[in-house]
Amino acid sequence: MASALQLQGVQGNYLCVSVRRGLHHCKPQIGFAAFGAPVCARRVWGNRVAFNVTTCKASTTSDVIEKSVTENRVVSIEGETSFTCVMKFGGSSVASAERMKEVATLILSFPEERPIVVLSAMGKTTNKLLLAGEKAVSCGVTNVSSIEELCFIKDLHLRTVDQLGVDGSVIAKHLEELEQLLKGIAMMKELTKRTQDYLVSFGECMSTRIFAAYLNKIGVKARQYDAFEIGFITTDDFTNADILEATYPAVAKRLHGDWLSDPAIAIVTGFLGKAQKSCAVTTLGRGGSDLTATAIGKALGLPEIQVWKDVDGVLTCDPNIYPKAEPVPYLTFDEAAELAYFGAQVLHPQSMRPARESDIPVRVKNSYNPKAPGTLITKARDMSKAVLTSIVLKRNVTMLDIVSTRMLGQYGFLAKVFSIFEELGISVDVVATSEVSVSLTLDPSKLWSRELIQQELDHVVEELEKIAVVNLLQNRSIISLIGNVQRSSLILEKAFRVLRTLGITVQMISQGASKVSS
Numbered sequence: 001m002a003s004a005l006q007l008q009g010v011q012g013n014y015l016c017v018s019v020r021r022g023l024h025h026c027k028p029q030i031g032f033a034a035f036g037a038p039v040c041a042r043r044v045w046g047n048r049v050a051f052n053v054t055t056c057k058a059s060t061t062s063d064v065i066e067k068s069v070t071e072n073r074v075v076s077i078e079g080e081t082s083f084t085c086v087m088k089f090g091g092s093s094v095a096s097a098e099r100m101k102e103v104a105t106l107i108l109s110f111p112e113e114r115p116i117v118v119l120s121a122m123g124k125t126t127n128k129l130l131l132a133g134e135k136a137v138s139c140g141v142t143n144v145s146s147i148e149e150l151c152f153i154k155d156l157h158l159r160t161v162d163q164l165g166v167d168g169s170v171i172a173k174h175l176e177e178l179e180q181l182l183k184g185i186a187m188m189k190e191l192t193k194r195t196q197d198y199l200v201s202f203g204e205c206m207s208t209r210i211f212a213a214y215l216n217k218i219g220v221k222a223r224q225y226d227a228f229e230i231g232f233i234t235t236d237d238f239t240n241a242d243i244l245e246a247t248y249p250a251v252a253k254r255l256h257g258d259w260l261s262d263p264a265i266a267i268v269t270g271f272l273g274k275a276q277k278s279c280a281v282t283t284l285g286r287g288g289s290d291l292t293a294t295a296i297g298k299a300l301g302l303p304e305i306q307v308w309k310d311v312d313g314v315l316t317c318d319p320n321i322y323p324k325a326e327p328v329p330y331l332t333f334d335e336a337a338e339l340a341y342f343g344a345q346v347l348h349p350q351s352m353r354p355a356r357e358s359d360i361p362v363r364v365k366n367s368y369n370p371k372a373p374g375t376l377i378t379k380a381r382d383m384s385k386a387v388l389t390s391i392v393l394k395r396n397v398t399m400l401d402i403v404s405t406r407m408l409g410q411y412g413f414l415a416k417v418f419s420i421f422e423e424l425g426i427s428v429d430v431v432a433t434s435e436v437s438v439s440l441t442l443d444p445s446k447l448w449s450r451e452l453i454q455q456e457l458d459h460v461v462e463e464l465e466k467i468a469v470v471n472l473l474q475n476r477s478i479i480s481l482i483g484n485v486q487r488s489s490l491i492l493e494k495a496f497r498v499l500r501t502l503g504i505t506v507q508m509i510s511q512g513a514s515k516v517s518s
């Protein structure tokens with residue numbers, strides 16, 4: 001089958017092309033002679049290659065494009081794009097004026113990059129906004145102005161604006177509206193999920209405005225964007241919305257179009273979207289700015305997605321549990337997704353999806369220690385030396401033992417069990433089955449944000465008891481071992497020896513179909 005080159009765009013002196021064979025992307029095996037070699041390839045990632053067009057014999061990039069077209073190898077020309085990567089900075093990276101200055105310096109220390117910057121809310125602003133909302137429900141309208149968390153948020157943002165020397169008007173309207181909103185909540189004595197999403201959106205809307213204003217102040221042209229205004233279309237699942245496919249072309253068109261007409265570093269709010277049906281502001285679940293970053297990477301087909309945190313990359317385990325945890329230099333998308341899904345706070349559970357779909361490497365770096373190599377997440381890695389990569393602990397897990405005496409030789413039992421969960425809209429985490437029973441765990445936070453309340457649990461048990469004997473076990477923990485499945489016996493042998501020494505009884509064990517975790 002003939003292979004085809006897809007021009008990704010000209011980035012400065014670099015020409016980016018992707019290679020396809022039929023419908024499938026493949027590794028570039030480009031004879032650079034076609035472009036008037038010698039050409040020094042600069043980066044090869046996935047199915048794409050970028051090379052320095054200044055070293056081509058072709059005198060201009062348009063010559064290169066024309067030559068490619070006449071040789072009938074370019075399937076489509078996507079046009080020029082000048083963004084070279086996404087850089088996401090989490091709340092811990094932009095917690096104060098000082099931190100924002102350091103992040104600006106960090107961005108500028110990569111002069112060859114023209115980044116799209118995704119920011120989270122400053123420090124713990126999201127938590128404080130949620131608390132302020134809860135307090136507003138019962139504190140009475142007249143007491144809203146003195147809610148401790150509101151005062152903290154105002155103080156932090158006004159102080160930051162002041163210390164960075166930017167105009168306070170960039171956030172004045174938002175602070176005023178935030179207080180109005182809390183008064184509205186106090187009046188209604190109700191905080192719906194929809195209002196909650198609107199409430200927390202103030203965090204990202206303010207951090208990005210302050211940071212963009214600061215970059216402009218120091219002479220770096222920057223443009224602020226609210227994700228819900230530039231095409232981040234989501235489901236209407238407030239507090240835990242999913243990004244819809246329509247997002248990718250819309251976001252690419254807007255960011256790319258703006259760059260072409262007036263180049264500026266883009267500063268985008270993480271975590272936020274716009275509900276497809278209601279058009280209200282949504283959030284992507286706690287930690288959702290990681291997902292914003294990978295979605296932008298996919299939308300623009302960028303060579304790299306950088307996620308800057310306050311740790312030296314993805315670590316072997318949670319450093320809050322074991323302070324000697326060490327950075328993991330390489331991970332696959334599957335490993336990172338498992339790790340995040342099973343509770344490692346470091347990455348949003350869904351954030352690997354867009355990166356994996358478009359095969360864009362994700363680099364997890366430390367904004368407090370930029371020299372540390374961090375973690376590189378790619379489609380595949382050398383597993384020959386890998387044994388156990390990472391351990392994740394998830395607490396407060398609810399477990400159900402469902403026993404049917406009629407299961408032996410029966411068909412349809414598991415289907416019935418799972419249809420009950422489907423009807424109730426409850427996600428199941430880990431499953432283990434035997435001839436006569438099925439054990440499963442339920443995510444306490446239904447993918448990160450939604451609380452599985454007691455009433456819902458009682459309802460599940462009630463429904464299941466119609467077909468089986470059910471035993472509900474609460475406050476359990478899941479230990480996930482992310483490792484090389486070829487060595488699973490060795491990993492499990494060691495793990496069980498430790499568990500026995502500590503007198504811990506294992507109630508359930510399961511090896512995921514993705515074959516990277518047990």
Ligand SMILES: Nc1ncnc2c1ncn2[C@@H]1O[C@H](COP(=O)(O)OP(=O)(O)O)[C@@H](O)[C@H]1O
Nearest residue numbers: 090091092309310311314315317318344345346
């Ligand atoms: N396996 C792990 N690797 C790295 N960090 C972890 C891990 N498990 C838990 N963490 C915690 O995740 C934090 C980083 O995630 P997060 O707070 O979401 O960062 P940010 O706000 O910068 O996006 C770290 O400070 C660390 O305490």
Ligand SMILES: N[C@@H](CC(=O)OP(=O)(O)O)C(=O)O
Nearest residue numbers: 090091120126286287288289
């Ligand atoms: N501010 C949001 C979104 C986010 O991604 O934050 P962080 O990057 O700090 O985890 C939250 O706290 O959930």
